[in-house]
Amino acid sequence: MPVPSTSPTGHPPDQDLPAYNEPPRPKLPFSAGCSRIPFVLLVVFLAGCGRAPAPEPDLARASWEEIERLARGQTVDLLMWTGDPYINAYMRTYVIPTLRERHGITLNIVPGQGNQIVSMLMTEREAGKTESAFDMMWINGETFYQLRQIDALYGPFTERLPNARYIDFDDPFIGIDFQQPVDGYEMPWGNVQWILIYDSARVSDPPRTPEALAAWVKAHPGRFTFDTSFTGMTFLKTLLIHFAGGPGRLSGPFDPETYARHAPRLWRFLNEIKPYLWKRGETFPASVTQLHQLFAAGEIDFTMSNNDGEVDNKVLQGLFPETARAYVLDGGTIRNTHYLGIVKTAPHKAGALVVCNFLISPEAQLKKLDPQVWGDGTVLDLDRLPPAWQERFRNVSGRRFAPDRAAIRDRALQEPDATYMIRLYDDFRREVIGR
Amino acid sequence: MSTATLEPRTKTAPLRRLAALAVGAACLFPFAYLLLLSLARRWPFPALWPDGFQPDRWHDVLSGTGNLAAGFALSGLISLTVAALSTAAGYVTGKYIAYHPRRQTLLFLAYIPFIMSPVILGTCLMYLYLKAGLAGSTTGVILAQSMFAYGFGIVFFSAFWNPEVKALEDLVFTLGGSRLDAYRRVLLPVSRGPLLVCFFQTFLISWFQYGLTLLIGTGKVQTLPLLVYAYLNEANVHYAAMAACLLILPPALLLWINKRFVFNEMREF
Amino acid sequence: MFRTGHNDRPGALGLALFILIALLPIGFSLGYAFAYSVGLTGLLSEGPTGRHWAQLLREGEIWASFGLSLYVAAATVVLGVSGALLLVLYLRRPLRRGVLAYLIYLPLALPATVTAFLTYQVLSSTGYLARWLLALGLLEEASQLPGLVNDAGGVGIIAAHVGMAVPFFTLLFLHLYDSEKLDALTDLARTLGAGRRACLYRVTVPILLARARPNIVLLFIFVLGSYEIPLLLGRQAPQMVSVLAMRKYALFDLTEKPEAFIIALLYTALVLLLLIAGMRDGTVFRRGRETP
Numbered sequence: 001m002p003v004p005s006t007s008p009t010g011h012p013p014d015q016d017l018p019a020y021n022e023p024p025r026p027k028l029p030f031s032a033g034c035s036r037i038p039f040v041l042l043v044v045f046l047a048g049c050g051r052a053p054a055p056e057p058d059l060a061r062a063s064w065e066e067i068e069r070l071a072r073g074q075t076v077d078l079l080m081w082t083g084d085p086y087i088n089a090y091m092r093t094y095v096i097p098t099l100r101e102r103h104g105i106t107l108n109i110v111p112g113q114g115n116q117i118v119s120m121l122m123t124e125r126e127a128g129k130t131e132s133a134f135d136m137m138w139i140n141g142e143t144f145y146q147l148r149q150i151d152a153l154y155g156p157f158t159e160r161l162p163n164a165r166y167i168d169f170d171d172p173f174i175g176i177d178f179q180q181p182v183d184g185y186e187m188p189w190g191n192v193q194w195i196l197i198y199d200s201a202r203v204s205d206p207p208r209t210p211e212a213l214a215a216w217v218k219a220h221p222g223r224f225t226f227d228t229s230f231t232g233m234t235f236l237k238t239l240l241i242h243f244a245g246g247p248g249r250l251s252g253p254f255d256p257e258t259y260a261r262h263a264p265r266l267w268r269f270l271n272e273i274k275p276y277l278w279k280r281g282e283t284f285p286a287s288v289t290q291l292h293q294l295f296a297a298g299e300i301d302f303t304m305s306n307n308d309g310e311v312d313n314k315v316l317q318g319l320f321p322e323t324a325r326a327y328v329l330d331g332g333t334i335r336n337t338h339y340l341g342i343v344k345t346a347p348h349k350a351g352a353l354v355v356c357n358f359l360i361s362p363e364a365q366l367k368k369l370d371p372q373v374w375g376d377g378t379v380l381d382l383d384r385l386p387p388a389w390q391e392r393f394r395n396v397s398g399r400r401f402a403p404d405r406a407a408i409r410d411r412a413l414q415e416p417d418a419t420y421m422i423r424l425y426d427d428f429r430r431e432v433i434g435r
Numbered sequence: 436m437s438t439a440t441l442e443p444r445t446k447t448a449p450l451r452r453l454a455a456l457a458v459g460a461a462c463l464f465p466f467a468y469l470l471l472l473s474l475a476r477r478w479p480f481p482a483l484w485p486d487g488f489q490p491d492r493w494h495d496v497l498s499g500t501g502n503l504a505a506g507f508a509l510s511g512l513i514s515l516t517v518a519a520l521s522t523a524a525g526y527v528t529g530k531y532i533a534y535h536p537r538r539q540t541l542l543f544l545a546y547i548p549f550i551m552s553p554v555i556l557g558t559c560l561m562y563l564y565l566k567a568g569l570a571g572s573t574t575g576v577i578l579a580q581s582m583f584a585y586g587f588g589i590v591f592f593s594a595f596w597n598p599e600v601k602a603l604e605d606l607v608f609t610l611g612g613s614r615l616d617a618y619r620r621v622l623l624p625v626s627r628g629p630l631l632v633c634f635f636q637t638f639l640i641s642w643f644q645y646g647l648t649l650l651i652g653t654g655k656v657q658t659l660p661l662l663v664y665a666y667l668n669e670a671n672v673h674y675a676a677m678a679a680c681l682l683i684l685p686p687a688l689l690l691w692i693n694k695r696f697v698f699n700e701m702r703e704f
Numbered sequence: 705m706f707r708t709g710h711n712d713r714p715g716a717l718g719l720a721l722f723i724l725i726a727l728l729p730i731g732f733s734l735g736y737a738f739a740y741s742v743g744l745t746g747l748l749s750e751g752p753t754g755r756h757w758a759q760l761l762r763e764g765e766i767w768a769s770f771g772l773s774l775y776v777a778a779a780t781v782v783l784g785v786s787g788a789l790l791l792v793l794y795l796r797r798p799l800r801r802g803v804l805a806y807l808i809y810l811p812l813a814l815p816a817t818v819t820a821f822l823t824y825q826v827l828s829s830t831g832y833l834a835r836w837l838l839a840l841g842l843l844e845e846a847s848q849l850p851g852l853v854n855d856a857g858g859v860g861i862i863a864a865h866v867g868m869a870v871p872f873f874t875l876l877f878l879h880l881y882d883s884e885k886l887d888a889l890t891d892l893a894r895t896l897g898a899g900r901r902a903c904l905y906r907v908t909v910p911i912l913l914a915r916a917r918p919n920i921v922l923l924f925i926f927v928l929g930s931y932e933i934p935l936l937l938g939r940q941a942p943q944m945v946s947v948l949a950m951r952k953y954a955l956f957d958l959t960e961k962p963e964a965f966i967i968a969l970l971y972t973a974l975v976l977l978l979l980i981a982g983m984r985d986g987t988v989f990r991r992g993r994e995t996p
Contacts, residue, residue, distance in 0.1 A: 077655065083668050110654045111665050119954040119961070120653055123561050126747050133571035133653050146958055150747055222847060228940055283854045283939040289668055297480050297830035299846070318477060422956045433941045434765070455798035458791065462807040462871070465814055465822050468832070472825070480830040481838045481846065524718050531715020541719070543983060548726045550922065550975055552929025554946045555968045558953045559733035582726040589722065643815035646931050646946070660817050667821060667936070679818045687813035691806060 059349055064162055067350045072104035074351035079120075079137035081113040083289045086313050090374045094367060099358060105351050110134065114143050114230065121152040121343065135346040136355065140230070140338045141178030144186055145418035147341060154342040154349060156184020161357040168381040174337050178418040179252065186339035187356045188379035190368065192307040193328065193335040193408055194234050197314075201323035202301050208330045210242050210269065217273045223301045225278035228428070231288040231306050234334050236424050237416060240266050242331050247413055254419035263423075267431040274432065284433065296320060306336070308408060309375030311401045316372055325401050328408045335412035337379060362389045369396050377405060466687065472676035492677050503662060507681055510642060510659040513573065517580045518638035522630060525588015525637075532589060533596035542593055549586035554646035564651050571653040579651040580644050584637040591636070595629045635693070639686055734972060737965035748958055756962040766967060768942035770974070772858065776934075776944065777927040779862045781920055784869030789909065791870070792877040799878055811871035816864075820936040823864040827852035853937050860937035861944070865927050873916065873923075880915045921982045925975055945971050 059067060082088055091109055099105045112120065117137050124132055139147065147153045158164050167188060169175040174188050182188070198206045207213040217224045226232035241250055243265040250258065274281030278300050285291045288305065295303035296319045305311070305326070314320040340359060342352045358364055362385055365378040382390050399405075472478065473492065475485030496503045532541045548556070560579065561570065569575030603625065607617040623630075645660040654661070659682045666675035739745045743753040760766055791799070798804045814822070826832045829846050831853075837843040853860035881887070889911070890903045898906065913920075934944035943951065945967060952964035 079654070082665055085669050085671055088669065108655075111661075111668075112654050115954040115956050116654075118958065122747055122958065122961070124565055126745070127562050127565035129565055133655060142956060146956070149958065279851055279854065282851075282856055283941075286940065287668065299829055425956045426960075429941060451794065451798075455795050455804050458795060458798075459804050459807045462804075462810045465818070466810065468822065468825070469818070481835045483835050483839055524721060527714045528718030528722055531712060531719055539983070543979065544727055545722070546979055547976070548730060550925050550929075550979060551730075552931060552946045552971065552975075554931040555929060555949050555971055556730065556733070558949060558964060559737045559968050560729055562736050563729050563733055578725060582729070585722055585726060643817070645815075645817050646950075660815065663817050663821070664932075672825070675821060679821060682815065683813045683818055687810050690809045690813055 059353070062350075064160070067160075067353055068103065070350035071348075071354040074348040075106040075108055076135045076348050076351040076355050077108050077110055077133065078355065079110050079112040079117050079134050081138060082109065082111040083113075083287065084313075085317065086374050087376075090368060094373075095359070095364065098364075099355060103354050103358070105354060107355060112137070114140070118143055118146045118150070118152075121147065122150050124345070125150055125152060130345055131347045132343045132345040134343050135348045136340055136342045136352040138189070138338065139186060139341045141180075141336060141415050142418040142421045144177050144182075144339065144341065145180060145422075148180070148185065152344050153185045154344045154346060154352075155186075157342060157353060157356075158182070158184045158187050161187065161353065161360065163357050163360045163362075166362065166380045166384045167360065168384065171381070172414060173335055173412065174379055176414070177337065177339065178415045178421070180418065182339070186341040187360060188337045189340050189359055190307075190376040191335070191337045191379050192309070192377050193405075193412055194231075194238060194306050194333040195304065195308045195311070195326040195328055195403065195408075197295070197303045197305060197311050197320070197324055197326045199295070199301055199321055199323050200325045201321065206302075206325075206327060208327075210239055210329070210331070213329075214269065214273050217276045220301065221276045222278055222280070224273075224276075225281075225284055225291070225294070225300055226304060227285045227288045227291045228425075228433075229287045231291070231304055232284070233421055233424050233428070234306055234336075235304055236266065236270075236428065237420060238329065238331075238333050238413065239269065240420065240424070241334075241413055241416065242329075243269070247332060250416035250420060251414060252417070254417040254423075259420060259423060263427065263431075267427075270428075270432050271435060274435075281432070292319060307376060308405065309369075309371055309377065309399065309402050312371035312399055313375040315401060327403055328411050330411070332411035332413045333408075334415055335409070336415045362393075366392055366396065369393070371399055371402070375399075375402070466680075466683070469676045469679050469683070473673055473680050475673060489673075492673060496677065496681065502657065503659075503678055503681060506657050506659045506662045506678075509573070509657065510682075513577055513580070513656075513658060514638045514641040516577050517584050517641035518634045520577075521581050521584035521588040521637045522634045524585055525592050525633060526626070526630065528585075529589045529592025529594075530596045533593040534601065538593070542590065545586050545589040545593070547586070548582045549590060552646075553583065553644065554650065557647045557650035561650055570651055571655045573652075573656055576648050576652045576656045576658075579647050580641045583644075583647075584640045587640060588633055588637060591633050592629070595626060600625065631693075635689065642686065643682075734969065737968050741962045741965045741969065743962065746962065749962075756960075757966055760963045760966050765942065765948070766970070769945055769948045769967075770970070772942045773928050773930075773945045776858050776861050776865065776930075777924045779858070780865040780869055780927045781924050783862065784866045784923065785873055785913075785916070785920060787866060787870045788873030788877055789912065791874045792881065792912075793904070793908070796878070796881065799874065808871055808874060811867070812875075814868065816868070816930065816932040819864045819868055820933040823860055823867065823933075824853055824936055827860055827863065854939050856939065858938070861930075861934050864933045864937060865930065869923055873919070876916055876919060877912050880912055884911055884915060886911060918982070921978070925978055928975065928978075929971065 059070075062070070080091075088109075091107075096107045096109075099107050117134075117139065121132065121134070137143075144153075158167075158169075164187070167174065169182070173191060175182055177186065196206065207216040213224075226235050240262060241247065244250055244258065244262040249262075277284075278294065285294060288303075291300075291303050292314065294300045296314075307313075308326065308328075311320065311324050311326040315322055315324055340356050342349060342356070346352055360379065362380060365380050366389070368374045368376045369378050378393065380393070382393050385393065471485065474488050474490055476487035476489035478485040496507075498504075532538055532545065535541055557579070564570040564575050564579065567575075569578060600622070603621050604617050607621050612620065643660060644658070645664065648656060648658050649661060649664075652658075652661075657665075659678060663675055663678040663682055666672075666678050669675075736745070740749075741756055743749040743751055743756070795804070799808055824831070828834070829849050829851070833852075834843065834846045834849045837849065838846065843849060851859075852863070886908055889907055893903050893907050894900075929946055930944060931946035931950070934947050935950075938944060938947060942948075949964050949967040949971070952960060952967060955961065955964075
């Protein structure tokens with residue numbers, strides 16, 4: 001029920017009244033004080049219209065010192081997914097206070113992700129806004145693709161950040177996002193690989209290929225499912241790559257023919273196991289958070305994550321049992337980088353640049369790597385770091401249940417073109433959920 | 436009420452008493468459960484009772500740190516403003532419409548924002564609010580919520596302004612009183628109850644609003660319902676329960692104090 | 705002498721203000737939605753087209769969505785209103801006096817978000833209900849509990865809506881009971897020789913229902929547009945109208961955004977038709993004088 005009905009008498013008073021007709025009356029000067037109330041509303045309405053933007057000087061030519069000076073005192077609005085308490089805590093207790101202290105920047109986190117970000121910025125552009133309500137956002141492949149599509153990203157900016165010298169943009173897992181070169185329009189923030197998580201107390205020998213997984217699902221009805229959001233769709237992409245014949249088969253720009261040839265196998269595969277999925281595949285969790293909850297509550301035996309380090313973080317939170325383990329499929333899983341983008345019409349670009357630079361600093365990246373904090377893989381190229389930092393990065397411990405990063409790297413698959421993901425989102429609804 | 440004694444005395448069957456008890460328990464359950472959940476340290480399946488308590492979540496809120504306290508204050512500010520504006524404006528506009536020859540048509544118009552799904556309307560309104568520079572601002576949220584609350588106020592007061600009230604008002608004029616006298620001596624005293632009821636209602640309309648606040652506030656105006664949802668998405672049921680408590684306890688308290696008032700006053704127009 | 709009436713200026717200004725801040729924006733927005741839906745505007749629009757309308761109306765999803773919304777609304781009305789009737793008829797006295805007379809007001813303080821959360825907490829397969837059933841030995845495993853949330857029958861959604869509607873209607877009926885002097889009326893009927901059953905079915909229930917009709921129609925309309933509850937308790941397909949509209953609004957395929965506006969327009973048309981129908985037969989604005 002929408003809001004009005006939630007109030008006690010959310011419905012109009014139940015009062016019997018005949019239509020009250022009366023002849024026209026002579027006009028009267030009005031005197032009652034209450035007539036002013038409407039004006040208050042009007043003033044409120046107009047007050048909102050007068051937020052004059054103070055244009056920033058051309059940042060492209062400004063020195064970094066100048067940018068830092070401009071950033072001081074700015075409030076930067078960052079749109080990001082806020083579905084993980086550890087990530088939120090990292091931002092709330094470390095990033096925000098440090099930025100305030102060192103750079104005089106107030107970082108304001110606004111919850112929002114992927115498609116919401118795109119639709120908001122799209123509507124802003126449609127309304128011809130010259131100044132966005134947001135400055136920067138946490139994005140990923142398909143969002144990057146769409147934001148470029150509607151020309152909503154500021155850039156290129158990455159090379160101007162002092163800490164960018166520690167990043168190897170030639171690494172295809174960093175410099176190419178869903179087959180699209182980042183071209184300086186987004187800053188790598190974290191690098192992760194998709195993994196399956198299971199409870200070793202309940203599953204002794206987890207399936208390592210899609211076929212084995214299908215067999216396991218059929219043998220254990222109701223104990224497996226995936227979400228219809230980013231993580232689950234990454235799972236589908238991994239399967240699609242597998243059915244297309246393995247690594248490299250989906251590289252390059254989106255090819256409708258390739259998709260048309262291989263997608264039906266994916267749908268067949270899914271529809272075959274569908275009756276054995278959680279709730280007989282009649283519904284799917286809408287987010288990976290829900291998927292984790294189902295796993296934690298023991299309703300299902302597997303969950304999944306785009307972050308290979310997540311299992312440690314969730315065990316530490318007490319959400320997952322100590323017996324939870326993570327692994328990658330034999331045929332490999334998708335490894336990708338998540339990024340930070342700056343809105344083309346951001347009112348506080350200087351601040352956003354400084355925030356980006358801080359988030360890729362060795363200090364912030366090292367902290368983020370710790371499973372007790374977040375467990376997110378770094379985007380820094382360790383060989384480029386000063387030796388002291390290299391040492392500290394190599395000595396980060398704390399991974400107990402997640403697979404070793406170096407060991408799974410050779411089973412990393414590149415993200416296919418964003419259009420594959422977009423098609424999967426839609427077609428999954430049509431071909432599987434709708435069936 | 437006096438008729439109650441005329442009711443044929445049925446035996447107070449134990450079954451009936453049990454049913455009454457069950458209904459009472461059902462009314463209390465949400466509050467008790469949410470409070471318990473917000474205080475629980477962990478509550479794993481299939482336990483019936485939490486395995487420990489962790490009251491420091493509440494410490495954070497009560498000490499004013501953390502965003503729940505801020506969300507509480509913001510929600511309060513927005514809802515009080517919306518309620519004050521829409522009650523006052525609804526009072527005046529409701530009167531005009533009630534006595535208008537085209538009352539029916541005007542009332543129909545007043546119903547429109549009130550019955551629309553806030554989310555669906557919000558998606559359509561977004562463009563305009565962005566154009567006006569109101570999206571993402573507290574002002575914009577107040578204005579958008581007022582559309583609904585104002586519509587409610589009009590509908591509410593168009594029923595209050597009935598021929599009897601009008602006769603009263605006319606009597607003041609007949610006796611030589613001014614318009615100001617009419618309001619101060621007669622109309623406002625007579626309408627004190629309904630004004631309070633409408634204020635309370637519109638306060639709640641705003642206090643509970645989620646979809647519209649999310650859209651028009653672009654997620655930046657973080658009222659309590661938004662925080663509740665954010666915690667739900669974080670899979671943090673304990674925080675979600677605590678945010679829910681903050682959301683429901685103030686209106687529950689007000690309802691408890693004003694109990695009868697909410698419904699019964701309405702009939703006494 | 706008449707000195708007030710429709711010439712009172714504050715009132716006229718108020719109406720003007722209402723038109724300015726509510727009706728004009730709504731009218732404009734619906735116009736904008738229509739323009740967007742036929743490709744007249746929009747960042748990615750490619751000129752006027754009826755393609756989006758044709759495509760959406762051809763797909764079964766939208767019809768399933770409206771069907772589900774109508775079904776949930778109807779079920780909520782039937783269950784909610786009859787539940788409240790039962791309570792009032794059976795527990796009138798405790799509801800009027802004593803602690804219950806206070807307690808029954810409390811659920812009114814629960815908004816949709818919290819109701820949805822609670823419903824999930826109680827009805828999910830690891831929820832509070834399942835825990836009790838397990839503890840009492842009525843279930844051997846949590847998975848034996850039939851799906852009560854995110855289920856095909858919309859049980860969770862309906863339960864949450866009914867949970868919100870029952871306290872409200874209970875109070876409304878209690879209040880009507882007094883205002884319509886039903887005690888006196890039934891006494892009269894009984895003196896005239898009517899049995900208890902006849903009193904109930906010929907006097908009490910018809911009067912209560914007739915007097916509550918505006919609120920029943922509004923309840924139906926509100927549930928139709930409900931968002932928070934189906935968002936949390938519904939399935940991925942079909943989704944209730946508001947949820948579907950929001951999904952289409954923020955879809956990955958940006959070229960499908962016009963479909964969100966088409967859903968909004970269809971929904972608006974339906975709601976306005978319901979309102980007009982309610983107005984025509986006097987349900988919403990004026991009650992018929994059914995009272996004997």
